[in-house]
Each structure stands twice: as structure tokens, then as C-alpha cells.
Amino acid sequence: MVIKMYGLCRQLRAKSLPMRPESASGVWGFSMYSASMAAKMFSIILFVSLSTSGLTMSKNAVAQEPDAKHISNYVPNAKLVGKGMFSYYFWDVYTGELYAPEGEYANQPPFALKLTYQRDLEGKKIAQRSIDEMKKQGDLSADDSDKWLSLMNRIFPDVSEGDVITGIATKDGASVFYVNGEKADEIEDKVFTQRFFDIWLSDKTSEPKFRKKLLGSG
Known part of the structure; x- marks a missing residue:
């Protein structure tokens, strides 16, 4: 220019x-x-x-560097498994990066999923979409649905282009969330952790092409 x-x-x-x-x-x-x-x-x-x-x-440096440190705290020898862009029709929504020990995802914790948003989105819509995707994985009780939606409404803020949300599945089965390098919350619920990350990583995901990219095979 x-x-x-x-x-x-x-x-x-x-x-x-x-x-x-x-x-x-x-x-x-x-x-x-x-x-x-x-x-x-x-x-x-x-x-x-x-x-x-x-x-x-x-x-960008301020937003990304702390995330790498937090990932390493929960995921030993964390290395990138795969990454890709998630798009909805003509719009790029976020880039996703999956980290696991030595870069090998074994379909079990610990691992981390880092999402860098490419557009503005409301936090409540992120939470609602997450619940909708969880329901696609299998039956979800009304109590769990309401409880988890309330938790995610509290965790997920409105995001703008460049904002980063990192979700970490710990070896104990908890979910830890960071927003732009700052810890947002921790949910000690193994069922929630499984269902939440299955949104992207389950073979029942609604976005199989994006899953392949995260797993390094797309």
C-alpha cells in the first residue's frame, strides 16, 4: 500500500x-x-x-502468547494437530487449532481447541449454537441443557474479529476456558466436557470437513 x-x-x-x-x-x-x-x-x-x-x-501478540502458555499448563508437550477455517456459506467465522501432547490426538483428554474469530458474534448466540450442536450428538436432558446454556452464557462474551476463545479439556475431564488469554471459567463436569468438544471432534459432528482439518487429515 x-x-x-x-x-x-x-x-x-x-x-x-x-x-x-x-x-x-x-x-x-x-x-x-x-x-x-x-x-x-x-x-x-x-x-x-x-x-x-x-x-x-x-x-495479536498480546492476545495469542498467553494462550500458548495456558495450553502448555494443561497439555504437556502440546503441539498442533491440525487447523482450518470454519466458514458458513460465504462468511469465514473462525479459524480452529487443535493441540494435543506431541501433536497426536488420541480421542481423549488432555487437549485444547483454540478458536480465533473472523467476525463479530454475540456471546448468547455462541452459547445457544453450542447447545443446539450438543443435542445433535444425542439425547440431552432439559436440566442439563438449561444448566449448560446458563454456564456458557456466562462464559462466552460478545466477540469481534481477532478475539480468541480457547477451550481446554483437562486430564481430569474438566473444561477450562480462556478469552484472549484471560481465564474465563472452569467447568468440572466430565459429561459436559465430552459433549462440548464432540461438537467439533466427534464422528457425529455436523461439520465433518472441518473435523478432518482439525485432526490434520483434511
Whole structure:
């Protein structure tokens, strides 16, 4: 982008300067003013572009680095199993990354699923969609459905592009959730943990292609 804008400014300067000088107070004077403005424009664009890039990199670093540490605390020798983009029709929703010991998913804890959102979503809709997907895996009692929905409504915030939610299934069968590197909650319920992560990892998932990507075979 910066290179293109620099080229544009050079073109503006070339067009502003005449082939021969007329008078200091005539076309030549106006041309020098235009060239000066073009140079200032380029300087401003360059500064804003570099500043924005730096802020974006800093934000991503702050959001992602703590997650890796938290994953390692629960998943020994955690390595990436697989990753992929989950899309709904034409919209990219989130990227998913599955981590397991030595990068080998054994269909049992411990492991971690990291979701980096690509668009804005309401937390209550994330929670409701999670319950709906759990029900697709098999029967779910009304009591469990209501209890788990209430828990997830408390855990999942409204998200924007770049936000990260990491779910960790511990070796004891609990679910630990982090939002942008900050611990959100822990649910000590083995049945919940199984049903929640089955949304993506069960062979009954509604998104088998995405499951293959997470397992490194898609």
C-alpha cells in the first residue's frame, strides 16, 4: 500500500511541475506548492500505515502468547494437530487449532481447541449454537441443557474479529476456558466436557470437513 501511494505522489508531483518555468508567482509557484503537499501527504500516509501495522502486531501478540502458555499448563508437550477455517456459506467465522501432547490426538483428554474469530458474534448466540450442536450428538436432558446454556452464557462474551476463545479439556475431564488469554471459567463436569468438544471432534459432528482439518487429515 505504501509503495502504491508513493508512486501516486510521484505522479502528482510530475504533473504539477511544468516543463519550463513561467514565473515565480504563476504556474511555477502553484506547482511547487502542489509538490510540497504531495510530499507531506506521502509522509502522513507512511506514518499512519506503519503505526497501524505496529498496533495490529502488538494486539495479536498480546492476545495469542498467553494462550500458548495456558495450553502448555494443561497439555504437556502440546503441539498442533491440525487447523482450518470454519466458514458458513460465504462468511469465514473462525479459524480452529487443535493441540494435543506431541501433536497426536488420541480421542481423549488432555487437549485444547483454540478458536480465533473472523467476525463479530454475540456471546448468547455462541452459547445457544453450542447447545443446539450438543443435542445433535444425542439425547440431552432439559436440566442439563438449561444448566449448560446458563454456564456458557456466562462464559462466552460478545466477540469481534481477532478475539480468541480457547477451550481446554483437562486430564481430569474438566473444561477450562480462556478469552484472549484471560481465564474465563472452569467447568468440572466430565459429561459436559465430552459433549462440548464432540461438537467439533466427534464422528457425529455436523461439520465433518472441518473435523478432518482439525485432526490434520483434511
